[in-house]
Ligand code: FES
């Protein structure tokens with residue numbers, strides 16, 4: 001299945017790369033080779049991961065001057081730094097001399113990086129500082145070399161994104177309607193900021209990254225895959241993804257999608273019901289929220305809860321957990337997971353951490369089940385027949401909402417179709433048909 005051209009239309013049709021993706025991605029189905037072909041994976045790195053805006057990290061991870069943390073953009077090892085002037089930089093972890101890794105630690109505080117191989121040093125903005133034994137370079141104490149940089153860095157509400165394209169849509173244009181979902185998360189923090197201070201777990205899945213991205217807002221699977229956690233936790237979450245649910249799946253544009261559970265939470269009208277707790281259990285948090293938003297404002301925020309949004313291509317905010325998807329090969333992906341923490345909400349933060357451990361921790365009951373599905377899916381799509389995956393669920397009952405966005409029922413594949421439409425756009429844009 002790696003030879004894409006064998007799998008599609010007869011000879012005589014246009015056979016450029018754009019035409020190939022036109023064939024492979026159709027309104028109601030997508031071709032299995034999209035998940036298995038190393039050639040397509042290599043193409044995705046160029047057309048998507050090394051071009052569009054990709055989520056990298058959060059400013060709270062480099063709160064102090066000269067803090068740094070190692071992150072990634074797909075397989076690229078990226079150092080996210082904060083220079084003494086407060087500026088955020090995304091540097092590639094590769095020495096300009098002979099290509100050694102210059103940064104070993106996962107995180108730390110330093111104004112410079114020193115390559116262990118021959119001792120070349122760099123400032124934390126990527127500029128060269130110097131190297132030993134100048135005479136070998138004609139006595140010059142500096143060359144016109146430095147660390148590689150991700151050319152565009154954008155920050156929205158503390159979320160740091162990078163783009164390898166020198167120009168193109170701005171981060172704000174890329175995020176578009178998804179900005180409101182980030183805003184919705186941030187407004188749940190009494191001080192209006194979130195922090196990623198809980199540390200990350202890394203879950204490796206032998207599966208293509210798109211299976212994960214598609215699953216994040218798939219409202220069809222929770223009742224089946226997550227039945228066990230819903231029953232032991234006596235959670236009402238399962239019903240949110242039922243046939244009778246008033247929740248909607250929304251394609252937010254640019255490949256972003258969400259499960260908007262607000263209609264259900266509004267119907268129930270219970271503050272903090274989305275989090276499975278009550279106001280009495282977190283009185284200081286509720287007071288802080290009332291002080292910030294006023295009584296009725298706080299009531300609305302606490303009833304509506306946190307977003308469940310997949311931001312193309314790699315940031316998934318699952319209410320109070322954050323996932324960053326890192327593709328490493330056509331059939332290998334790492335999911336970096338952490339608990340969201342609200343600035344100024346110690347009571348909530350403790351609970352959010354506990355929930356995160358219980359659901360996506362090493363012995364957690366939620367992500368382990370999803371991961372089992374990703375890997376079974378990858379094994380299945382490697383089978384030769386049938387060649388296609390079906391994505392038509394709800395296609396004939398979609399509507400356009402008041403914002404002009406496409407919505408479907410709680411269990412419909414509207415989000416996936418939005419993902420594929422943007423994917424196809426990026427894979428074909430400006431290429432020959
Ligand atoms: S490879 Fe870094 S100093 Fe030689």
Ligand SMILES: [Fe+2]
Nearest residue numbers: 221222225370
């Ligand atoms: Fe799931």
